[in-house]
Amino acid sequence: MTITRPRGFRAAGLAAGIKSTGAADLALVVNDGPRDVAAAVFTSNRVQAAPVLWSREAVADGRARAVVLNSGGANACTGPEGFADTHRTAEHLASLLDVSAQDVLVCSTGLIGERLPMEPLLAGVAAASEQLAAGADSDAAASRAIMTTDSVPKTAEVTTASGAIVGGMAKGAGMLAPQLATMLVVLTTDADVDATIAQEALKAATSTTFDRVDSDACMSTNDTVILLASGASGVMVAADELTEAIRAVSADLARQLVADAEGASHDVHVVVRSATSEQSALAVAREIARSNLVKAAIFGNDPNWGRIVSAAGCVPEAVAPFDVADLSVTVNGIEVCRGGGAHRDRSEVDMTPRETLIEVDLGAGEATGDIWTNDLTHDYVEENSAYSS
């Protein structure tokens, strides 16, 4: 009970037969109103899947009545024919719900470069729509239907002080990157809010949550974060209160994505402090988070500050000013590097907890930035060489 906890929403999920395994692969989320406000943030990868191209246009007016999400195929790099498939999908659900196709957003996830099996997909849309009509909606089924390499569904919810609710579901693991992860996220709220506020709140929330998850340093073709607002609570939530609630749900979901990253054995939090600006801090944090040598060391339970410092040293001076002689590195609370050199012994660090905290102090300013990532493990290699996507 998460994306349908806010009043005014229904959701359904089922196995349409898109995935050859017979696992659930189609989800619907419908906004029954009274308002039909929508906002969205998409991948910045220049290669955009057909559903992303469609949904960008469809949400541009700040309105949407439904979202249809499929796993089992990304419908990316499928050309005009793939776009037509997305359009048909939107049209089909629109006619069943008696809304405009422009008010139906579409998300897809799965293998790149293959056309979706439209017959089962459209039949699945109809079946799911029937479930909704029959009152047999299930947001749990919806959150499962969007899973690909996820081992668990991810959901979260928050209630604002004023009584509006924000719920959310997400899928994504691995192939995470800056400016969004390979994720599909649907957030719902029964707050009474207009489209401009909704878009600003979503952007602000995304920038400090999903944007801070960096597992592969490679942006996906399909990333989408959607926010639907029904207004059904009748509560007119102030912009900052709404932003904070969306941020909290997003942070929770983002943390769940990190915890479920493909094959990871550690969730790694890289916090860079005393930078000249937040951007500088983030640049250093990302460089560390992307270092295969740092991440392999963490997998080996080695708090290897030398590799962390090496990674920081790859960031150009103009991007992040700092003096190497001022660097300090603390891993799980033990300051293993101070003044750019060895300090406490690495053997003092307890690397066994699932979460590894790496704190780097640049000694150059007052700003902080943080990034989440995962370690580089055998399972990661196995999953990403065996699973073709």
Add this chain to the structure above:
Amino acid sequence: MTITRPRGFRAAGLAAGIKSTGAADLALVVNDGPRDVAAAVFTSNRVQAAPVLWSREAVADGRARAVVLNSGGANACTGPEGFADTHRTAEHLASLLDVSAQDVLVCSTGLIGERLPMEPLLAGVAAASEQLAAGADSDAAASRAIMTTDSVPKTAEVTTASGAIVGGMAKGAGMLAPQLATMLVVLTTDADVDATIAQEALKAATSTTFDRVDSDACMSTNDTVILLASGASGVMVAADELTEAIRAVSADLARQLVADAEGASHDVHVVVRSATSEQSALAVAREIARSNLVKAAIFGNDPNWGRIVSAAGCVPEAVAPFDVADLSVTVNGIEVCRGGGAHRDRSEVDMTPRETLIEVDLGAGEATGDIWTNDLTHDYVEENSAYSS
């Protein structure tokens, strides 16, 4: 017989006891002249090991008489004491050879953050110097003494049309990156050339060879490429002829470094064509070469063009202009992607050869750029989580 094939050079290598394993860990290369021209290129990592700091200054006058290289310790992040150790090393060899300390370059490789064991190191320098004095020099021993995770020594040589010889030895595997790899390279030539020409030739050669090797996308703290010119052949080689010879030896060594990358099962050549500029082509090639998803797919013998296209899409438009709809990807000669979508089936690609050739055509211009990398394997993870550096 490689770095000592050019006339005027002697080299030695032995086990000084720096490495606890007792493996060879100290090498000397001496230029007997008549000329003492030297050039060098160093890491662009802002964290620079003590030997890099020393050698930059020592080679600034375009002259050097000897190089001392140790493995078993990088002497990086060791502060002023570490720098003093490098200085002592140079002074010690200088006194044994009766030259100025400023004419002795120093290179180190190994773990970051630990002081070198100076007693055995200096004793080793003396012992190696004695070998040279006794005529028992061995460039083969030298090329072995600089190895760390290398499984084989790397050497190469070329003779110019005019009769001068260029030789070289290199160490390096893994932790490779743009603008140099974690490598130590010593190139020798008996060409009669002045320092300015030597520096320009080295920079030109490095930029299209060592700079094009990208295994970890993380620059090292110790990378150094040195060129020594003795003039002993009496042959005054034209600048472009010398540049080409140095380039050829460097390309050979760089290719050997790729072939010996830690735990790799494929050598991956990423060639980007039809870009608006060489820099654009290189930006796209590097992004592909750094993608863990691309490299894991290659390890799984999967010519996954979707991931390759996704990686290309991460490069900002301003850095590499191209239209996604014009992209084509050819793997080992099979065009698996054309016009930004699927073309020939992936199953047609023979992924079994050690070398994987990925050709991406951007359809945007006339320029080409290429990068070498390796696939992401279980062995890589194993070696980099077990071996602390």
